[in-house]
Amino acid sequence: MQIANLIGNLQSAICISSDALLSVVLAPSCAACDEPLLQPTRGPICDPCWRSVLPLTPPLCDRCGDPLPTWRVVSIPLACCARCRRTRRVLDRARAIGAYDGALRAIVQALKYEGRRSLARPLGRLMRERGADLLAGAACVVPVPLHPSRRRQRGFNQAADLAHHVGLPVVAALRRVRATATQTGLPAGRRHRNVRGAFAPTGAAAALTGSAIVLIDDVSTTGATLEACASALKAAGVQEVRALTAARVVTSPR
Numbered sequence: 001m002q003i004a005n006l007i008g009n010l011q012s013a014i015c016i017s018s019d020a021l022l023s024v025v026l027a028p029s030c031a032a033c034d035e036p037l038l039q040p041t042r043g044p045i046c047d048p049c050w051r052s053v054l055p056l057t058p059p060l061c062d063r064c065g066d067p068l069p070t071w072r073v074v075s076i077p078l079a080c081c082a083r084c085r086r087t088r089r090v091l092d093r094a095r096a097i098g099a100y101d102g103a104l105r106a107i108v109q110a111l112k113y114e115g116r117r118s119l120a121r122p123l124g125r126l127m128r129e130r131g132a133d134l135l136a137g138a139a140c141v142v143p144v145p146l147h148p149s150r151r152r153q154r155g156f157n158q159a160a161d162l163a164h165h166v167g168l169p170v171v172a173a174l175r176r177v178r179a180t181a182t183q184t185g186l187p188a189g190r191r192h193r194n195v196r197g198a199f200a201p202t203g204a205a206a207a208l209t210g211s212a213i214v215l216i217d218d219v220s221t222t223g224a225t226l227e228a229c230a231s232a233l234k235a236a237g238v239q240e241v242r243a244l245t246a247a248r249v250v251t252s253p254r
């Protein structure tokens, strides 16, 4: 018992001193807010930044997950935003940790563009918590694939990294058959055209016939990529396609 205590004390002493050492020697700063990290061994994001990542305020659109004006829920039985009622969507439901804004935006960008892959674990945990309803009853998660050339360039697929921490089996059921221009900066209509037919099911998709699956990606902007993925999976026989992303670009409630 005493030995166990001694080891415990030693471990915490080492931890504290390595934190202190890292702060002095490397002076690492938070990848989101740039303030010095008080506990650098706990990851590249400070506690205040993690605490500022708030869920989207309900009521949310049943389909896309955008916040709804509260009066709408009272007036119509199915809580759906104007855009979802106007447009026919292949994707059945979508949810995200929160809005693509503030610290969450900086955290996602640190994962994706700075190669901070350790962030996939805490982000995946938040996706699991805040997407619990969406994940319930799903057979597996399917990461949105990158084109092999983009994958080589980046060295990893952030969606696959996130998928591994969501708590369901990961099935690589999609592949990108066409390299697409980056969606960043394209207006909504062009985004949909840009990714149409860009995805195809892999051999693994055959096992998912008749089941419900959850697509995983880092950010949903107009939903064009997720829609294209959902189309490919439904054509392959998947019955229900939901999407869980780390963040969502929220259009103002209408």
Ligand SMILES: [Zn+2]
Binding pocket: 030, 031, 032, 033, 034, 035, 045, 046, 047, 048, 049
């Ligand atoms: Zn911070």
Ligand SMILES: [Zn+2]
Binding pocket: 061, 062, 063, 064, 065, 066, 080, 081, 082, 083, 084
């Ligand atoms: Zn909607």
